[in-house]
Amino acid sequence: MSLFFTIFALAACLGAVAVVISQSVVRMAFWLIVSLGSVAGLFFLADADFIGAAQLLIYVGGTLVLLVFGIMLTASGPYMKIPASPGETVVAGLIGVMFLSMVFSTLPASKEWKQSPNYIAETVTPEFADSSEGNTLRPLGFALLGVRPDVGQDGAGYLLPFEIASVHLLVVLIGAAYLARAKRRQDNA
Amino acid sequence: MINTLAANSLSDAFDGLSVPLYGQLSSGDALVVAAIIHAVLVFHVFALCPFFLIWLERKGSGRIQDRLGPTRVGGRFGWLQSLADGIKLIQKEDLCPPVADAMLFRSAPYIVCLASFAAFVVLPFSHNWVAVSADCGLFILLSILSLEVFGIIMAGYSSGSKWSLFGGMREAAQMVSYEIPLAICALIPIVSAGSLNLGEIGDMQGGHLGNWFLFHDPFTFVAFFVFFVVLTAGCKRAPFDLAEAESELVGGFHTEYSGMRWSFFFMGEYASMFALCGVAAILFLGGWHTGIPGVDGLLQEWRLKGAESPEFSPLGYLANVIGAGVFVSKAAFGVFVQIWLRWTLPRLRIDQVMITCLKYFVPISCFLFLGATVWPLMWMFATDDGLTSAPFRSPLGNRATHAVSEGTKESSSTPQSSAPAEAPEDNSEAESAATGENTAMAEPITVGMNFSEVRQ
Amino acid sequence: MLHDPDLNSYLFIGAVLFVCGVICMATKRNAIGVLMGVELVLNGANVNFVAFSRYTTLGLDGQIFSLFVIVLAAAEAAVALAIVLNFYNNHLTVDVDRGNKLKG
Known part of the structure; x- marks a missing residue:
């Protein structure tokens, strides 16, 4: 567990640094893949299977291409x-x-958070009769439909943001197609 | 995630096993040993399937073109031809053109190979025979396979040759476009199954032929053929192999490659063909089930016995071995059909390829997806009693509604707990699958039995 | 030497990704390089979200947030790329320093 974490963490950080250092854009893209792919691996290790797969599919397979x-x-x-x-x-x-040292200086403040080493596996997934770790597929789906049995009556679902995101994607689709459509170049001379 | 590794069951067997020269294995060591064994097994599947499929391709193309194909190497049928090719390729010089971006040029084949190898990690070969039984297995598999395109673009761009660049560009456009109908078509049986776990989807289809998702409803039936064509295009196979169209692009993205790096591309290609055909077999063709009622029932009985007995049972193991054989032959048949298509159909033009995808396959798959979600509602209107007693399955799948009704028992305020969760027990067609799903949750081993009892 | 990862080790990675992204956005003159910097920054945020949902009582909300971040990042990349292509059509380069027509 910790070995895999170290490998992925090193790859993510070194990849990010290499993105900054390298000059050629395609090499930057390559290092970005290394970095984002390792971040997906970190998500798998953090019991977020669906997020990791979404990261691979949308980020690495979609956005980077x-x-x-x-x-x-x-x-x-x-x-x-x-x-x-x-x-x-x-x-x-x-x-x-300087910026990095500033951000690092805030890290000890994370002790203020109520830490709970296995909150999702203990609290969320049992509500859905799924016992294995990282099994957040069904809870996530229900949360996006606006149903949150895991937090009880007070929990807010994400139906409205989900709908907004879908309309937003449609707008983006049309907008990007409109912006990028082939125009005759005027200042060729 | 670590708990879902199949290596755990094997490590239980190894735990406390005494090893000569070493003594007792601790449970941590047992896990490592078991994981290594599994990794080696999966790697061999990955390495052997190009080995076999390339031979099949040569033999098949030979037959179709009315010649013999390889005949000599390894005695009859030339079955060791791939090995001879491999040895030849290893001996070749590893060239890197001076204008190429050497680092990217050298690493591109590894990306392709790694992506298609990693896809095998979530691909089940038989009941519970899977390296990682992830709950969103299908999603993970598709996302890992989508990384392959990146290695190809890298290869095309970094070669510093216009043939490679054109090949890479075409490949990028084609694979990214065909990913959309591929994903939508893969979702259509998922609507009926209510699970993304490939192992569970395979287990649901035991019993007889009618339980295969291919024959589940008319939409899944059409979806299978669309899925197959789209995956042929996604694997950049003929008639969609524009990225390596020899007549116009020399070799496409791999023009500048030689030796083992060149063959890595082909290992990746054949392995991902096999993986995607395996996905098609699991999603539509019943996975590791034979489809013959008696045989399936018998195998399921053996598996049941194996699951009941606390120690290792040879019968249950044998049932799984037969299941794996059935699955592999289904997937290999899918690859054979792809080979058949390649040597039968002429190649399309690049604009025709894109038009086929964007103007035909995307709308068709969207329509099929819509139909598959509406299909359960048809049953609702077909019966007189309407909502309450119709063989109604919520589009979310019965597992999901069950989960909600469980979850809302305490609060009892969410509306979802009413109609779909109280689905009746006594109907025939759709409910049988739902029962199967319920038992799949409790003990996956009994699913096939349920099917054969209900349906026969 | 290796201990099990905890919240801080994830936050550490998130911070590194974030800072690298910011530097990338500030120094790259290639418009697509700037875009890659944005992706790194968003990923740093994502790592933090997932880490908080795993190691604190935030629960599922962190994962959902990172899901939305991923979706919106894809949308952002599509639009930004369309803008870059437009810029390239007008200026025949993707050097962002050349986009100085509005300079007084």
């Missing part, structure tokens, strides 16, 4: 690079380290 597609459509030459100036890189690195 879309990005690479965009890279290919906009590349003006092979292995296009647009380097940042050295000064910018140094400043960004400094700010990044």
Whole structure:
């Protein structure tokens, strides 16, 4: 368990750092895959099977392929690079380290949260007669339909956000198709 | 997740086993040993299926083109031809063109191979014979297989050759588009099954031929054929193999590859063909059930005995071995049909491929999905009593409604607890499947028995 | 040496992803590189959501939130990519520093 966690955590972090460091866009996309794929592995380890699979399907299989597609459509030459100036890189690195240390300084505050090592497996999934860990498929589905037996009467479902998200996706579909449609280039000269 | 590993059952068997030169195995060591054994087994399935399928492809194409195909290597039928090819490919020089982006160029075949190998982790071969029995197994499998396209795009882009780039671009467009109807068609039997766990879906279809989801309703029947065509396109097989159209693109995305890296692409391709045909077999063709009532009942009886007895039972194991054989032959037959199609049909143009997907398959699969969700309601209107006593199954599946009625017993305020949960016990057609689902939850082993008792 | 992961180890990864994403957004001049930075930031948030739902009493809500984040990130990427393509159509480059027509 901890071995897998270490592997995935290292891959996620190093992949993210490599995204920042590498200059070629396609290499950035490659490292982003490594990073996001390992994050999906972390989700599996955190007993969130469905989220992990959604991460793989939507992020890695969908969004990133879309990005690479965009890279290919906009590349003006092979292995296009647009380097940042050295000064910018140094400043960004400094700010990044400061920012990181600031965020890390807030980590001990997580002790304030009411920790419970296995809350979902103990509280949520038994309500759905599923005993194995990471089995959040059915609870998730019901929550998206607005039914929350796991939190009782006071629990709010997510039916309205779900509907809004679906309409939002439709709008995005139409909007993206409209924006990206082929137009005759005017300033070719 | 770690608790759902099938390796646990084997590790129980190993626990406390005395090993020469080592002494007693602790339970942690037993788990590791069992996990390694499972990984090796799955890896061999993954490695052997290209081995066999490439031979099948050569033999099949030979027959279709009225020649013999490989005949010499390994005695009769040339059955060791793939091994000879493999040895030849290992000996070849591993080339990397100077204009290529070397790091991406070298890693692309591994991405393809890794993605199609990882898909086998959630693919069950027989009752309870699965490495990870995840509850959203089908979803995980499809999402892992969708990673394969990335390796191909990487290969196409990093080769620094226009043939590869064109091949990669076509591949990206084609696979991303065909993923949509593939996922929708895979959801159609799920509507009837009410579960995404591939093992449970397979267990539900025991009994006889009528229990296969292929014959569940007219929509699933059509959906199977759409699914099969779409998965053929998703595996970039002919007549949709535009990414490697030799006549126009030399070799497509793998033009610049040689030796083992080249063969990794093909291992990945054949393995994912097998995995997707296996999914089709589980979703529509009854998985590891033969479909013959007597035989299925007998096998189920053996499994039941195996489950009852506390120690290892050879009969239950034998039943599972037969089940795995049935499953593998179904999936291999699916691959054979793909090979048959490849050597029979001419290749489409790229615009025709995209039009076939976006203008035909997506609307057809959406319509079928809608039909499959509405189908249970037809039973409601067909009977006089209407809602209360119709063989009504909620589109969510009976397991789900059961879960809600259990969950709302305390609060008793949510409306869902009323109609679907009180489904009657005495009807014939649809309810039998629901009963099967209920028992599947309690003890999955009895499902097939239930079917054969109810239906015969 | 290796102990079982806890809440803080997940939050640590989330923080690293987040900061890398922010730096990526700030330094990359390629519009698609900026987009990748956004994806990293959103993933850092996702890791935190899932970790909180696993290790605290937040329950299922964390997972649902991360699901929505994933869906909306996909939508955002589609629109942003359409904008980038439009930008490329007008400027023949994806260098965001060249988009300075509104500069006074």
